Amino acid sequence: MRDAYIIGAGQTLFGAMPDESYRSLFTQAFETAKNSVPAGIDNEDVDEAVVGSLGVGGRQLGLSGPAVTEHAGLHGIPSSRIENACAASGYAVRQAVQAVKSGMADIAIGGGVELMTDLSADVTKYWLGVSGETEWERLTGTTFSGVYAQMASAYLNTYDATTEHLSMVAVKNHANGAQNPKAHLGFECSMADAANAPTVADPLTLYHCCPTSDGAAVAIVAGENVVAEYTDDPIRVAGVGAASERVGLFERDSYTAISSSETAAQQAYRQAGIGPEELDFAEVHDCFAIAELLAYEDLGLCGRGEAAHLLDNGVTDPDGDLPVNTSGGLKSKGHPIGATGAGQITEAFEQLSGEAGDRQVTEPRYGLTHNVGGSGGSAVVHVLEREVAR
Amino acid sequence: MSEAGIAGLGAYAPRLRIAAEEFEKAWGTFEAAGVDTKAVPEGDEDALTMGVEAAHRALSAAGTDGSQVSHLTFATTTPPIAEADLTARLASILGTPEDVQTQTVTGSTRAGAQALATALAAGPWDDGVGLVIVSDCPRGEPDSAIEHAAGAGAGALVVDDGAPGVVVETGSHVEPYPGTRFRQSGDDQTSGLGVTQYDRQAFTTALSGAVDSVGFTPDDVDAVALQSPDGKLPYRATGALGVDAETIAAGETVSTLGDTGAASVFLGAATAFEDGAERVMIAAYGSGAGATVAVVDGPVPVNCALAGDTDLTYPEYLRRRGEITSDEPEGGGAYVSVPSWQRTIPQRHRLVAGECPACGALNLPPGGACSGCNTTQEYKQVRLPGTGTVEAVTTIAQGGAPPEFVEQQSRSGPFVSAIVALDGPGARTVSVPTQVLDSEHDITVGTAVETTIRRIYTQEGVTRYGFKARVVG
Numbered sequence: 001m002r003d004a005y006i007i008g009a010g011q012t013l014f015g016a017m018p019d020e021s022y023r024s025l026f027t028q029a030f031e032t033a034k035n036s037v038p039a040g041i042d043n044e045d046v047d048e049a050v051v052g053s054l055g056v057g058g059r060q061l062g063l064s065g066p067a068v069t070e071h072a073g074l075h076g077i078p079s080s081r082i083e084n085a086c087a088a089s090g091y092a093v094r095q096a097v098q099a100v101k102s103g104m105a106d107i108a109i110g111g112g113v114e115l116m117t118d119l120s121a122d123v124t125k126y127w128l129g130v131s132g133e134t135e136w137e138r139l140t141g142t143t144f145s146g147v148y149a150q151m152a153s154a155y156l157n158t159y160d161a162t163t164e165h166l167s168m169v170a171v172k173n174h175a176n177g178a179q180n181p182k183a184h185l186g187f188e189c190s191m192a193d194a195a196n197a198p199t200v201a202d203p204l205t206l207y208h209c210c211p212t213s214d215g216a217a218v219a220i221v222a223g224e225n226v227v228a229e230y231t232d233d234p235i236r237v238a239g240v241g242a243a244s245e246r247v248g249l250f251e252r253d254s255y256t257a258i259s260s261s262e263t264a265a266q267q268a269y270r271q272a273g274i275g276p277e278e279l280d281f282a283e284v285h286d287c288f289a290i291a292e293l294l295a296y297e298d299l300g301l302c303g304r305g306e307a308a309h310l311l312d313n314g315v316t317d318p319d320g321d322l323p324v325n326t327s328g329g330l331k332s333k334g335h336p337i338g339a340t341g342a343g344q345i346t347e348a349f350e351q352l353s354g355e356a357g358d359r360q361v362t363e364p365r366y367g368l369t370h371n372v373g374g375s376g377g378s379a380v381v382h383v384l385e386r387e388v389a390r
Numbered sequence: 391m392s393e394a395g396i397a398g399l400g401a402y403a404p405r406l407r408i409a410a411e412e413f414e415k416a417w418g419t420f421e422a423a424g425v426d427t428k429a430v431p432e433g434d435e436d437a438l439t440m441g442v443e444a445a446h447r448a449l450s451a452a453g454t455d456g457s458q459v460s461h462l463t464f465a466t467t468t469p470p471i472a473e474a475d476l477t478a479r480l481a482s483i484l485g486t487p488e489d490v491q492t493q494t495v496t497g498s499t500r501a502g503a504q505a506l507a508t509a510l511a512a513g514p515w516d517d518g519v520g521l522v523i524v525s526d527c528p529r530g531e532p533d534s535a536i537e538h539a540a541g542a543g544a545g546a547l548v549v550d551d552g553a554p555g556v557v558v559e560t561g562s563h564v565e566p567y568p569g570t571r572f573r574q575s576g577d578d579q580t581s582g583l584g585v586t587q588y589d590r591q592a593f594t595t596a597l598s599g600a601v602d603s604v605g606f607t608p609d610d611v612d613a614v615a616l617q618s619p620d621g622k623l624p625y626r627a628t629g630a631l632g633v634d635a636e637t638i639a640a641g642e643t644v645s646t647l648g649d650t651g652a653a654s655v656f657l658g659a660a661t662a663f664e665d666g667a668e669r670v671m672i673a674a675y676g677s678g679a680g681a682t683v684a685v686v687d688g689p690v691p692v693n694c695a696l697a698g699d700t701d702l703t704y705p706e707y708l709r710r711r712g713e714i715t716s717d718e719p720e721g722g723g724a725y726v727s728v729p730s731w732q733r734t735i736p737q738r739h740r741l742v743a744g745e746c747p748a749c750g751a752l753n754l755p756p757g758g759a760c761s762g763c764n765t766t767q768e769y770k771q772v773r774l775p776g777t778g779t780v781e782a783v784t785t786i787a788q789g790g791a792p793p794e795f796v797e798q799q800s801r802s803g804p805f806v807s808a809i810v811a812l813d814g815p816g817a818r819t820v821s822v823p824t825q826v827l828d829s830e831h832d833i834t835v836g837t838a839v840e841t842t843i844r845r846i847y848t849q850e851g852v853t854r855y856g857f858k859a860r861v862v863g
Contacts, residue, residue: 122793133823135726135734136755139846139856140807140823141786141795149784150809157835201807202785250809250821251761255782 008037011217014334052088052112053338090341090371111218133248149201167194177328184334213334217342241267258376280364341371396555398452422539424621428648433801441525456484460518500676520549526651541648545656555690563599567592613640615658738856744769752820
């Protein structure tokens with residue numbers, strides 16, 4: 001199969017945007033992505049679109065894929081919506097990569113959009129767990145904060161980590177998000193802020209949980225046959241991995257690891273021909289602080305039970321050996337469900353292109369994105385590589 | 391053929407308590423004489439769930455189980471729903487045969503005694519036992535004497551031939567006395583006109599009529615379990631019944647549990663037998679008015695769970711009652727349709743798991759490919775005993791609950807949601823998500839729990855009952 005490249009990627013502000021519709025948000029993201037293509041791109045060049053989204057207005061909506069691409073000026077192309085909970089647009093990008101690699105498309109876009117803040121606070125919670133195992137898990141009164149809190153209870157009971165490490169994730173990602181003009185919660189927080197915030201689901205406090213956001217993001221994927229027409233600084237999709245896991249936490253063999261993440265990462269590394277030690281940065285799915293600790297281990301950034309050591313030693317800080325969530329992550333940049341995965345690709349694209357501004361990692365070659373649906377029912381990992389040596 | 395009698399008595403009261411002083415602080419007065427504390431149902435308890443608690447205990451006291459029940463009666467003045475047969479759900483939860491005969495008795499606080507009289511006559515019990523479940527949680531207007539007295543509790547009796555509890559006499563009496571205690575259709579609060587002397591007259595006339603109808607003087611009973619709408623009225627009947635106050639006190643629970651309605655006399659009888667009584671008179675009164683009496687020669691085996699362990703303030707009490715709390719927010723709950731809920735009832739009610747014939751793994755819910763070997767199998771049905779161990783746990787704080795659990799949280803505060811490994815045959819376990827009750831206990835990974843039945847939630851007007859866990863011991 002031929003190689004696929006990210007030639008452009010862009011996202012809207014993540015946050016509460018009462019003036020925007022799900023269609024206008026997607027269009028904005030698409031325009032931003034187009035503007036990031038070094039040699040520019042015309043709408044007519046796009047052969048296919050895959051759009052990640054959980055729903056619109058708190059409910060299912062049919063044909064939301066064609067609805068947004070029509071609005072964005074992509075009338076007529078095959079356009080479909082993909083739903084994989086919070087991993088929707090990570091999977092949308094993967095689908096676009098598949099379309100390009102297979103030869104069915106030369107240019108495909110993978111993106112996503114979510115509008116979450118046009119509902120009352122109570123009803124918004126509908127979103128936070130409805131992707132789960134509704135008949136059993138949800139009916140114990142949990143949303144995903146509760147399910148991840150259960151994972152945290154098992155993790156903290158098994159390994160040498162404390163709630164302080166959860167707060168360290170929040171502090172680090174807020175510090176990163178404060179450097180990101182597109183972040184929803186772009187402010188810094190202290191360890192005391194995180195520890196003393198109201199409890200959402202013990203041991204998780206409000207600062208250990210990501211916000212609900214509006215937003216959209218789009219990645220433009222090109223085949224190796226056409227990539228030179230658009231850029232002389234190609235960012236190659238070096239590896240893609242994806243896997244599923246039992247949807248309900250209670251059905252799994254382990255509560256302290258997400259096997260779908262582990263499998264997806266191994267596939268992506270194998271395809272890319274690298275190991276985690278060659279990564280220069282990673283964008284991981286930190287919907288709740290415990291999820292970032294699990295991600296370190298699932299992605300092989302450290303051994304089982306060693307996530308706290310990475311935090312203690314500053315390894316994942318912006319100036320550490322392996323900066324994680326330079327964008328601010330879901331925690332600070334925000335989490336518009338269907339847009340999150342493509343938003344991670346956007347950060348990776350900007351970092352590898354040297355366009356990450358105050359957040360720029362020094363001359364990265366390999367970056368990883370890690371997008372999880374629900375509490376791990378689906379996961380997708382991309383390894384991107386800047387081919388041109390600086 | 392031997393006479394039908396009482397083979398076991400079970401009694402249950404919610405663990406939540408409120409003291410009379412809390413009402414005095416709130417209202418400046420407490421209207422329920424002789425009530426020191428009373429039992430308060432938790433937000434997820436009702437007459438059905440309390441009845442299940444008592445039924446399991448009665449069956450256990452009688453040395454039998456739900457599979458032996460051939461006649462099931464549910465008596466209550468406070469059925470959680472006005473129309474729809476709750477005995478089908480009770481039968482399912484208790485695991486009775488599906489050809490069990492069932493009935494519901496309601497309408498007055500005499501319902502339980504009426505149910506007992508019917509069950510005693512329904513034998514012979516050569517192939518199965520009768521189970522009478524009497525459960526009540528009355529309510530009144532917040533400032534009324536009825537509400538101040540209103541407690542909660544359930545009693546249950548197993549009826550069988552040749553049982554240790556011999557019913558030596560029964561009698562009843564009716565005489566029209568409207569207006570003493572009544573509840574209009576569609577209302578959930580009981581009221582009365584409060585015509586003191588008239589109310590007392592109705593009470594004593596009906597009860598003495600019932601005693602007279604069987605022509606005996608209850609002077610040789612150890613205790614009289616007498617209907618107790620408050621702690622004072624029963625003692626007004628000493629003369630009419632020909633017993634002394636001490637005998638009435640030996641069969642009362644109103645001072646600690648409050649007015650337990652139809653369950654009152656059975657909770658009293660269970661307490662008396664537990665305290666060593668050998669002959670107890672049950673004397674039930676229902677407004678309208680009527681009385682039913684029965685004299686039981688024991689001792690009868692009992693299994694009581696009447697201890698309280700958490701004291702409420704008056705505001706907490708109002709929250710539990712739903713007086714000052716919000717309902718489910720509009721338009722937001724995760725939707726589980728009633729038909730899809732109904733398909734899971736064997737699991738919700740009785741923990742029916744599926745054992746994989748290929749690898750032996752337990753699956754709960756038992757559907758789809760086996761969690762152990764990923765192959766599609768015809769599972770063998772296994773009913774789990776309900777004991778287990780917490781594997782992962784969180785307390786869902788205010789703001790962390792999904793919309794359909796906002797009402798529960800509004801009433802009862804933060805709740806514990808966990809994954810519990812339930813014990814199965816051959817040292818195998820199967821993990822299920824469940825709430826764990828009694829959140830003030832320290833519930834951590836490794837805590838031992840057992841299951842019980844509570845309300846999960848109500849949507850579209852339909853209450854879903856299912857298992858929850860509670861800390862053992």
